[in-house]
Amino acid sequence: xxxxxxxxxxxxxxxxxxxxxxxxxxxxxxxxxxxxxxxxxxxxxxxxxxxxxxxxxxxxxxxxxxxxxxxxxxxxxxxxxxxxxxxxxxxxxxxxxxxxxxxxxxxxxxxxxxxxxxxxxxxxxxxxxxxxxxxxxxxxxxxxxxxxxxxxxxxxxxxxxxxxxxxxxxxxxxxxxxxxxxxxxxxxxxxxxxxxxxxxxxxxxxxxxxxxxxxxxxxxxxxxxxxxxxxxxxxxxxxxxxxxxxxxxxxxxxxxxxxxxxxxxxxxxxxxxxxxxxxxxxxxxxxxxxxxxxxxxxxxxxxxxxxxxxxxxxxxxxxxxxxxxxxxxxxxxxxxxxxxxxxxxxxxxxxxxxxxxxxxxxxxxxxxxxxxxxxxxxxxxxxxxxxxxxxxxxxxxxxxxxxxxxxxxxxxxxxxxxxxxxxxxxxxxxxxxxxxxxxxxxxxxxxxxxxxxxxxxxxxxxxxxxxxxxxxxxxxxxxxxxxxxxxxxxxxxxxxxxxxxxxxxxxxxxxxxxxxxxxxxxxxxxxxxxxxxxxxxxxxxxxxxxxxxxxxxxxxxxxxxxxxxxxxxxxxxxxxxxxxxxxxxxxxxxxxxxxxxxxxxxxxxxxxxxxxxxxxxxxxxxxxxxxxxxxxxxxxxxxxxxxxxxxxxxxxxxxxxxxxxxxxxxxxxxxxxxxxxxxxxxxxxxxxxxxxxxxxxxxxxxxxxxxxxxxxxxxxxxxxxxxxxxxxxxxxxxxxxxxxxxxxxxxxxxxxxxxxxxxxxxxxxxxxxxxxxxxxxxxxxxxxxxxxxxxxxxxxxxxxxxxxxxxxxxxxxxxxxxxxxxxxxxxxxxxxxxxxxxxxxxxxxxxxxxxxxxxxxxxxxxxxxxxxxxxxxxxxxxxxxxxxxxxxxxxxxxxxxxxxxxxxxxxxxxxxxxxxxxxxxxxxxxxxxxxxxxxxxxxxxxxxxxxxxxxxxxxxx
Numbered sequence: 018x019x020x021x022x023x024x025x026x027x028x029x030x031x032x033x034x035x036x037x038x039x040x041x042x043x044x045x046x047x048x049x050x051x052x053x054x055x056x057x058x059x060x061x062x063x064x065x066x067x068x069x070x071x072x073x074x075x076x077x078x079x080x081x082x083x084x085x086x087x088x089x090x091x092x093x094x095x096x097x098x099x100x101x102x103x104x105x106x107x108x109x110x111x112x113x114x115x116x117x118x119x120x121x122x123x124x125x126x127x128x129x130x131x132x133x134x135x136x137x138x139x140x141x142x143x144x145x146x147x148x149x150x151x152x153x154x155x156x157x158x159x160x161x162x163x164x165x166x167x168x169x170x171x172x173x174x175x176x177x178x179x180x181x182x183x184x185x186x187x188x189x190x191x192x193x194x195x196x197x198x199x200x201x202x203x204x205x206x207x208x209x210x211x212x213x214x215x216x217x218x219x220x221x222x223x224x225x226x227x228x229x230x231x232x233x234x235x236x237x238x239x240x241x242x243x244x245x246x247x248x249x250x251x252x253x254x255x256x257x258x259x260x261x262x263x264x265x266x267x268x269x270x271x272x273x274x275x276x277x278x279x280x281x282x283x284x285x286x287x288x289x290x291x292x293x294x295x296x297x298x299x300x301x302x303x304x305x306x307x308x309x310x311x312x313x314x315x316x317x318x319x320x321x322x323x324x325x326x327x328x329x330x331x332x333x334x335x336x337x338x339x340x341x342x343x344x345x346x347x348x349x350x351x352x353x354x355x356x357x358x359x360x361x362x363x364x365x366x367x368x369x370x371x372x373x374x375x376x377x378x379x380x381x382x383x384x385x386x387x388x389x390x391x392x393x394x395x396x397x398x399x400x401x402x403x404x405x406x407x408x409x410x411x412x413x414x415x416x417x418x419x420x421x422x423x424x425x426x427x428x429x430x431x432x433x434x435x436x437x438x439x440x441x442x443x444x445x446x447x448x449x450x451x452x453x454x455x456x457x458x459x460x461x462x463x464x465x466x467x468x469x470x471x472x473x474x475x476x477x478x479x480x481x482x483x484x485x486x487x488x489x490x491x492x493x494x495x496x497x498x499x500x501x502x503x504x505x506x507x508x509x510x511x512x513x514x515x516x517x518x519x520x521x522x523x524x525x526x527x528x529x530x531x532x533x534x535x536x537x538x539x540x541x542x543x544x545x546x547x548x549x550x551x552x553x554x555x556x557x558x559x560x561x562x563x564x565x566x567x568x569x570x571x572x573x574x575x576x577x578x579x580x581x582x583x584x585x586x587x588x589x590x591x592x593x594x595x596x597x598x599x600x601x602x603x604x605x606x607x608x609x610x611x612x613x614x615x616x617x618x619x620x621x622x623x624x625x626x627x628x629x630x631x632x633x634x635x636x637x638x639x640x641x642x643x644x645x646x647x648x649x650x651x652x653x654x655x656x657x658x659x660x661x662x663x664x665x666x667x668x669x670x671x672x673x674x675x676x677x678x679x680x681x682x683x684x685x686x687x688x689x690x691x692x693x694x695x696x697x698x699x700x701x702x703x704x705x706x707x708x709x710x711x712x713x714x715x716x717x718x719x720x721x722x723x724x725x726x727x728x729x730x731x732x733x734x735x736x737x738x739x740x741x742x743x744x745x746x747x748x749x750x751x752x753x754x755x756x757x758x759x760x761x762x763x764x765x766x767x768x769x770x771x772x773x774x775x776x777x778x779x780x781x782x783x784x785x786x787x788x789x790x791x792x793x794x795x796x797x798x799x800x801x802x803x804x805x806x807x808x809x810x811x812x813x814x815x816x817x818x819x820x821x822x823x824x825x826x827x828x829x830x831x832x833x834x835x836x837x838x839x840x841x842x843x844x845x846x847x848x849x850x851x852x853x854x855x856x857x858x859x860x861x862x863x864x865x866x867x868x869x870x871x872x873x874x875x876x877x878x879x880x881x882x883x884x885x886x887x888x889x890x891x892x893x894x895x896x897x898x899x900x901x902x903x904x905x906x907x908x909x910x911x912x913x914x915x916x917x918x919x920x921x922x923x924x925x926x927x928x929x930x931x932x933x934x935x936x937x938x939x940x941x942x943x944x945x946x947x948x949x950x951x952x953x954x955x956x957x958x959x960x961x962x963x964x965x966x967x968x969x970x971x972x973x974x
Contacts, residue, residue: 038064038074046081051092058085058098065105069125072106076129079103079139086142093151100146100157107133107164117167130168140165140176144183152195159190159201166208174213184216188223191232199232203247210254217255221262225255230274238277242292249278249299256306263307264314272307272318272325275300279330281339289341297334297344301351304331305683309354319359328355328362329369335421336371336401342411349405349417350683353424363429369398399425399436403460406484407467412707415480417682419487423712426491436460436492437499440520442508443469464489465508469523471531471568480564480708486571490578494714500583521579521589525596528572532603532616535565566612570710573619578715580626581722587630591639600624601651604660615710618664621657622719624648625726645730654730661723669709674716678709 038061045057064071075082082099089095107129108117120127133139146158165173177183187209190202206225210217229248236245255262266272278300281289289297304327307318322328334348356362372395396404405418426432439461458466464485471482493500509518516522580586590596603620606613628644648657664670672678711719 034064034067034071036060036064038071042075042078042081046078051089051095054085054089055092055095055098058095058102062098062102062105065102072129073125075102075106076125076132079129079132083139083142086146090146090149093149093154096146097151097153097157100154100161103133104157104160104164107161107168117164120168127168130165134165134169134172134176137176137179140173141180141183144180144186147186147190152198155190155193155198156201159198159205163201163205163208166205170208170212174209174216177209178215178219184219185223188220188225188228191225191228200244200247203232203244203251207247207251207254210251214259217259217262221255221265226252226266226269226271230271233278239280239293239296241296246292246295246299249296249303253299253303253306256303258310260312260314263312263318266307267314267318267321272321272327275303276326276330279327279334281334287340289339289344294341294344297341298347301331301334301344301347302683302685305351305354305681309357309681309684316359319355319362322355323362323365328365331355332366332369332371332398336398336405342414346411346414346417347683349414349421350681353417353421354681354683356421357424357427360429360431363425363432366398366425367432367435370395371398371401399460403463403488406488407463407481412480415484416707419484420679422488423491426494430496430498433492433494433496433499434502437496437502440465440489440492440503440506465520469508469527471527471564472534480567483567483571483708486575490575490715493575493579497583500579500586503579504583504585504589516592519589521576521586522593524572524576525590525593528569528576529595529599531565531568531572532599535562535569536609538562538565562610562612566610566615567708567710569612569616570619573616573623574711574715577619577622577626577722578718580623580630581718582630584630584632587627588632591627591631594638597624597627597639597644597647601647604652604657614663614667615669617660618667621660622723622726624657625661625723625730629722629726629729648730657730658727661727665720665723670711670716670719673709673711673713676713678711679713 041057041061041064045054045061048054048057061075065075082102085099086096089099107120107126109120109124109126120130143158143161146154149155162173187202187206190198191206193199193202206220210220229252232248233241233245236242236248238245256266278296304322308315308322312318331348331352335345335352337345339345356366372392402418402421406415406422409415409418426436439459441459441462443458443462443466467481467485468489493503503520506520507517508520508523576590580590600620600623604617604624606617608614608617624644627639628641628648631639631641631644634640648654
């Protein structure tokens with residue numbers, strides 16, 4: 018072992034050049050005597066350790082040195098020293114971990130590496146040296162290949178594939194009885210296999226899995242050290258993204274060999290060493306590699322994992338009380354991968370119990386059911402998982418546990434319905450307020466309790482409402498039956514005459530309350546900004562704004578997923594007259610913090626869902642047409658679309674869209690500094706920066722839904738209901754035109770409303786104002802009639818005189834006479850119809866009529882200008898009778914103006930009467946429908962209470 022001691026201690030001292038290198042190389046080329054060659058090689062080795070100039074001279078004669086591996090293959094000493102020369106001229110030393118540093122581009126050593134790899138035969142010659150059993154030769158060959166890997170990995174891997182037996186020789190090194198050779202070979206294989214699936218397949222074919230698990234067993238398995246960790250890392254590299262290797266791993270029964278690496282005794286769980294933690298993490302990563310991602314064999318691997326008891330070993334690591342946070346977090350991610358999309362594993366998980374201290378899963382049977390129920394340390398796995406979500410001190414662990422719920426409920430309709438059925442009202446006794454008993458009750462009651470009591474969040478376990486909303490979102494996602502079921506569950510005992518309190522209505526009330534408190538909190542923060550420096554030292558404190566932001570986003574996400582494709586949820590949401598105005602208020606509010614872009618975007622999504630799935634009937638108070646009009650007039654389509662798009666451009670949304678929020682932590686378990694990173698963040702374990710507002714699935718849902726909403730809003734004809742009678746079409750079209758011009762007419766209004774209408778929302782005041790207006794217009798109509806009669810007499814007198822007006826003027830007068838008679842009859846019929854009505858139009862309807870009146874007034878002015886131009890034309894054609902014709906023209910113009918005003922009044926009254934009749938019919942239908950629905954709900958509630966009473970009686974028995 019003198020060669021090893023000499024290398025470690027550097028006992029050769031400072032090297033000196035006794036003979037020039039170029040002379041030595043020339044002598045080596047000409048020499049034919051083996052002993053002489055040995056001395057020359059020894060001197061070259063001495064010169065190679067001097068400086069880079071010697072490296073350059075020797076590198077120029079690489080073919081000469083490589084030829085020695087063929088001619089002097091049996092001389093182990095000369096081969097060893099030649100290998101050491103190559104190592105010297107291709108490296109500048111190794112780092113503290115023993116691996117070689119990458120060489121600078123253009124350096125002498127890097128050029129020597131490239132020159133060696135240019136000829137593919139050089140690598141084959143080098144690998145052939147491994148056939149010998151000399152310890153030093155094998156070691157130097159490994160060192161040289163490691164240098165080549167560190168500096169030109171791709172070329173080396175490509176050359177390696179051209180060597181038929183090369184990889185086989187490397188695999189033989191794993192069986193070398195000398196630990197130093199075996200351990201160096203493990204490190205070499207670890208780097209060689211990275212990034213090359215072809216090499217990975219060859220290595221597996223050469224028996225890598227059996228060799229590596231044999232080494233793991235020799236080194237003590239879970240009790241082993243760094244060698245076990247390196248071997249596990251190679252296996253993970255061979256499995257990652259390589260389906261054929263994963264199938265081979267499963268088919269050769271290697272999955273069963275993982276159980277010994279996951280099995281802990283109860284005492285070990287409290288005193289895990291660093292090596293044990295690393296081994297557990299690498300093994301959990303291996304499990305996740307086999308059952309996660311786009312692996313087509315993932316489902317089969319999940320089943321084999323369960324069959325080989327791997328599932329039962331991962332479960333206590335995830336939900337038990339081992340003393341390693343990073344191990345629990347990684348195990349939770351792995352547990353989620355084992356459950357994702359596998360109904361059999363999900364069913365097993367829903368029925369299994371776990372002993373949180375002994376780390377032993379317990380399967381419930383009729384024989385042990387009573388014993389399990391009486392043991393406080395044995396909990397259902399799902400219940401224990403919820404406790405981790407709500408009560409653990411590290412928020413990253415809570416996020417990982419929440420992900421397990423997501424994986425468990427993915428495409429699991431039975432699981433969703435099962436948890437939805439537990440969404441019963443939380444207990445109201447004193448235990449509800451006891452922190453020690455906060456985990457009592459069903460999973461659903463605990464979720465509701467934490468959702469509605471979000472104001473009770475404390476520093477130790479913040480964001481409970483956020484996590485409760487997330488789990489409820491997974492329960493309801495894409496499951497119509499669960500959505501309908503939860504809508505029918507009352508949170509409070511219904512009282513006579515009071516609408517039933519549902520979870521949806523409770524969520525909307527909490528959303529309103531959180532927004533009000535958030536606004537108040539922002540105001541207080543602004544007033545107390547001068548004192549911020551005094552509290553700057555407490556960087557770990559959870560801010561109130563963070564809590565409010567998460568509560569609002571969590572509730573809005575839940576409502577959006579719930580209301581998607583659920584008309585009944587939309588109907589209940591719109592049944593409260595305050596909900597839509599509240600959403601509009603939030604959308605139009607000026608942003609006060611960074612969270613407002615999320616709140617406003619999600620509010621737009623909710624409003625869009627109400628529009629998308631709203632009722633088509635025109636009689637509904639908030640039908641699709643009404644919501645479209647609300648968006649268009651109050652918010653504006655451009656601003657509405659801008660709010661939706663702003664959320665899609667937010668960094669939080671983009672991170673989730675890229676999959677960062679769904680990144681599998683278990684797949685990073687073998688990365689360098691993984692444990693250190695998690696340990697260093699322990700002090701800031703509850704910061705909001707650890708939480709992603711959205712996951713990948715929600716971003717897909719948001720983008721698809723918002724795109725459909727925006728498309729439908731741009732084409733309102735696609736949702737308008739066809740009129741029942743053809744004669745109503747002109748009126749409806751006129752109303753649409755009025756609505757589209759509402760914003761402009763508001764700004765240019767010249768008509769003042771009656772004070773009774775402006776200052777009161779009472780329907781009686783509005784009706785009285787209409788009656789006053791009608792009486793006033795009736796008086797004006799009578800006055801116009803009298804004036805019209807006088808004009809008729811004047812015109813008749815003009816006709817009998819010698820000076821006749823022009824033919825054009827006479828024609829116009831006759832047309833006006835006919836129009837007056839028609840309008841008079843229509844006015845009288847409309848007045849009779851209006852006074853016989855008992856409806857009470859709203860202020861909004863009156864505003865619409867007033868705006869229509871303004872538009873018609875503007876049209877009248879335009880027509881007046883046309884009449885004046887006609888008068889000028891008559892004056893030019895009849896210059897001889899200019900004074901008399903001008904007088905006639907003025908009379909005609911005045912008559913025309915009055916008739917136009919009268920026509921506008923008639924049209925306004927006609928629309929008002931029609932709308933009043935329609936409103937009266939709709940109100941009657943709505944009242945009958947609501948009364949019938951209330952009766953049905955009361956019957957259903959009575960049935961439900963009877964079932965509850967019956968169940969309680971059975972429980973007592």
